[in-house]
Amino acid sequence: GQQLNQSPQSMFIQEGEDVSMNCTSSSIFNTWLWYKQDPGEGPVLLIALYKAGELTSNGRLTAQFGITRKDSFLNISASIPSDVGIYFCAGQWNYGGSQGNLIFGKGTKLSVKP
Amino acid sequence: SQTIHQWPATLVQPVGSPLSLECTVEGTSNPNLYWYRQAAGRGLQLLFYSVGIGQISSEVPQNLSASRPQDRQFILSSKKLLLSDSGFYLCAKSEITGNTIYFGEGSWLTVV
Numbered sequence: 001g002q003q004l005n006q007s008p009q010s011m012f013i014q015e016g017e018d019v020s021m022n023c024t025s026s027s028i029f030n031t032w033l034w035y036k037q038d039p040g041e042g043p044v045l046l047i048a049l050y051k052a053g054e055l056t057s058n059g060r061l062t063a064q065f066g067i068t069r070k071d072s073f074l075n076i077s078a079s080i081p082s083d084v085g086i087y088f089c090a091g092q093w094n095y096g097g098s099q100g101n102l103i104f105g106k107g108t109k110l111s112v113k114p
Numbered sequence: 115s116q117t118i119h120q121w122p123a124t125l126v127q128p129v130g131s132p133l134s135l136e137c138t139v140e141g142t143s144n145p146n147l148y149w150y151r152q153a154a155g156r157g158l159q160l161l162f163y164s165v166g167i168g169q170i171s172s173e174v175p176q177n178l179s180a181s182r183p184q185d186r187q188f189i190l191s192s193k194k195l196l197l198s199d200s201g202f203y204l205c206a207k208s209e210i211t212g213n214t215i216y217f218g219e220g221s222w223l224t225v226v
Contacts, residue, residue, distance in 0.1 A: 033214065035217075043158070043204070044217070045214060090215075
């Protein structure tokens with residue numbers, strides 16, 4: 001099925017570093033969501049974006065809804081060990097009163113640098 | 115409340131055996147409910163979604179089925195499991211007026 005291009009696929013972080021990841025799509029969305037998944041658990045919603053150009057923060061996390069509506073970015077500032085996990089972006093197109101299906105990226109796996 | 119209960123949390127089943135994963139949700143009435151599957155190292159794949167009791171839409175043809183016998187109950191079933199059915203199954207919900215989907219804790223299924 002349709003998927004978003006999420007990059008990078010994986011990255012290693014050192015405590016205190018800033019982290020950036022992004023998602024791009026060939027089609028436009030009017031909702032972008034970012035989730036984090038810890039091993040063996042369900043994804044947890046981090047940030048929801050509903051408007052092109054919107055910039056939203058949740059603690060050390062900041063996400064932006066791209067102006068073209070085809071991309072979104074997630075930044076983590078001053079990373080800490082508990083930031084490790086898999087981060088998923090998800091895009092959705094909602095029209096009228098109907099809710100479109102959520103399309104997920106393949107995830108960005110954050111690990112601690114050895 | 116976005117509480118979503120899934121059980122069992124882990125399951126090991128032989129090939130050809132039946133499956134029943136249950137999900138119940140709390141919150142407002144008439145939520146949209148979803149079943150997703152996540153294979154190891156891969157993204158999330160939508161299997162079924164439901165906008166109301168008895169209303170099921172299938173996204174991927176396969177040997178799985180879903181049912182919604184009550185407003186806040188969503189069940190994933192199979193009559194005969196295949197090895198390829200192994201994975202992490204996630205129940206999710208969204209409010210009828212909302213755009214955001216929330217996930218349960220997931221159920222690990224290993225078919226042997």
